[in-house]
Amino acid sequence: MSDKAEDQRLVERVQGGDKQAFDVLVLKYQHKIVKLVMRYVRDQSEALDVTQEAFIKAYRAIPKFRGDSAFYTWLYRIAINSAKNHIVAMKRRPMEYDLDLQESGGYETHAQLRDTDSPERVAQREELREALQTAIDSLPEELRVAIILREIDGMSYEEIAGAMDCPVGTVRSRIFRARDALDKAIRTYVGEAEENPEA
């Protein structure tokens, strides 16, 4: 099933009152949206607030979502608007510098000037990246291929089954086992990051 189709299925569940289905959509896109918002709002704590606000706006507006565009495209626009509104609101407060936000890239310049990525956070991310790379290299080949085809190439289970010449059930199992192995490898790093989000 394509991303658009699976998202639409979840959206219809949400429109029918299933709040947990929206939770799955949040889990699926929270990293992308945080990363997007951080192009405008560099402070991570504020970026998380803006992302939260964007998702809540999306939830409240979801009854009006007709599926003319992909769910992520629609969410993307909400997130951008939320980030820009946040910057405008911040600009109303006393600041050390003045920006003309009407200039092209003005919003992103604002973010660059407020870069607050700490050395600890940079080091943490680097450790995580290395741990993940080591874990991927350690995977048996069939698990590595399956997870790469799914996560990087975005192929469906059926497409991966065709590519790897195995049943869909085997693909599902391989992808899960790969994720499970990677999860065990990075869990300590993720746990540390959650305990010290401001580091």
Next chain:
Amino acid sequence: MSQIIDEQLSALLDGELPAEQEALLLRRLDTEPELREKLARFGMIGELLRDSSAPISALSVSGRVSAVIAAEDTSFEAPVRAAYSSSNRLSYFGAGIAASIAMLVMFNLSGPDNATRQPGMAAVAQSASPLHEHADVMAVDPARLTRYLVAHSQYTNSASRQLFDSHLAMAVNTDATW
């Protein structure tokens, strides 16, 4: 058992879980935070594979959003209503058509004199006349007809319903029934 559920989580993330299993797993996610955390980490793994600079702190967003939504007493209307146009011009146009049809049917069933006095509606009266033959069987409350037509009209909103109801009140005053 846990491994079976974890595998279902993995398939849920990929949109590859059958609908009935998806519904059951979504209910479990509501009551088992460790499942939600695992699902979040599975999602993060994908993001990290695609982009090693993906922010780890994003993991906390879903919990925060979920808490806010859970506290909201939101009951969405049925999905079919979400697709309706909210254009007022279309609303009035559609309600007007529905009102006209209801009025024509009721006026024409009130007897042949009506058709004589309103020659312009003769053609419609003729097409509607078979209904009169069943009038004794199909006694329908005009208010019910209103609600049926409005509910099945694609272009309605509360304002146009009020307009429709005012037209219907006029029709009811002619003491037409069928």
